[in-house]
Amino acid sequence: EPEVTQTPSHQVTQMGQEVILRCVPISNHLYFYWYRQILGQKVEFLVSFYNNEISEKSEIFDDQFSVERPDGSNFTLKIRSTKLEDSAMYFCASRRTGEKLFFGSGTQLSVL
Amino acid sequence: SQQGEEDPQALSIQEGENATMNCSYKTSINNLQWYRQNSGRGLVHLILIRSNEREKHSGRLRVTLDTSKKSSSLLITASRAADTASYFCATDITGGSYIPTFGRGTSLIVHP
Numbered sequence: 001e002p003e004v005t006q007t008p009s010h011q012v013t014q015m016g017q018e019v020i021l022r023c024v025p026i027s028n029h030l031y032f033y034w035y036r037q038i039l040g041q042k043v044e045f046l047v048s049f050y051n052n053e054i055s056e057k058s059e060i061f062d063d064q065f066s067v068e069r070p071d072g073s074n075f076t077l078k079i080r081s082t083k084l085e086d087s088a089m090y091f092c093a094s095r096r097t098g099e100k101l102f103f104g105s106g107t108q109l110s111v112l
Numbered sequence: 113s114q115q116g117e118e119d120p121q122a123l124s125i126q127e128g129e130n131a132t133m134n135c136s137y138k139t140s141i142n143n144l145q146w147y148r149q150n151s152g153r154g155l156v157h158l159i160l161i162r163s164n165e166r167e168k169h170s171g172r173l174r175v176t177l178d179t180s181k182k183s184s185s186l187l188i189t190a191s192r193a194a195d196t197a198s199y200f201c202a203t204d205i206t207g208g209s210y211i212p213t214f215g216r217g218t219s220l221i222v223h224p
Contacts, residue, residue, distance in 0.1 A: 045213050098204060100157040102157070
């Protein structure tokens, strides 16, 4: 079965630094998502992306966050100035219209 | 939000027993999906049931959908220790953008 791949699997950064989390969605999928999960808590929606633009975002997705699809394959989440509370597992997902979500295995972000 | 709410929050059973978990939602849907998450990993899609379907099977999984009650159930028969995970539902609402949001899930522990 096709897979969504995420890199890196672990990222450690200092507070205030910028991080870029990378995702390669499945090639014929049109909808892309970022979610995060703080340890022990539920999976939270951050942002969805369709037709090269953000289609919806949650209140968590504030000005420190941005997403890009710099080329035909990659989908990135940038956190501009990381805070301690940004420490979480970040998941990328993709899908075709009306079908199931395929999730990546996540990037564990630790902000020190 | 298309958040599904899972019930119970936690379920502990012995290997070989059946496990039933429920999901309730609020608006008309096109489909409902169940996902599974092993600790610290990405969500894995289990089964999708469309609004015109009442029951669906996949291996040891049986999903029912009652659109009049806006509820669904997931039954895992003859459970195994490897079924230990958290289980989530998400919905694709009628006429809306598909932004699946997840509740706190049902944490299933299957004791060998």
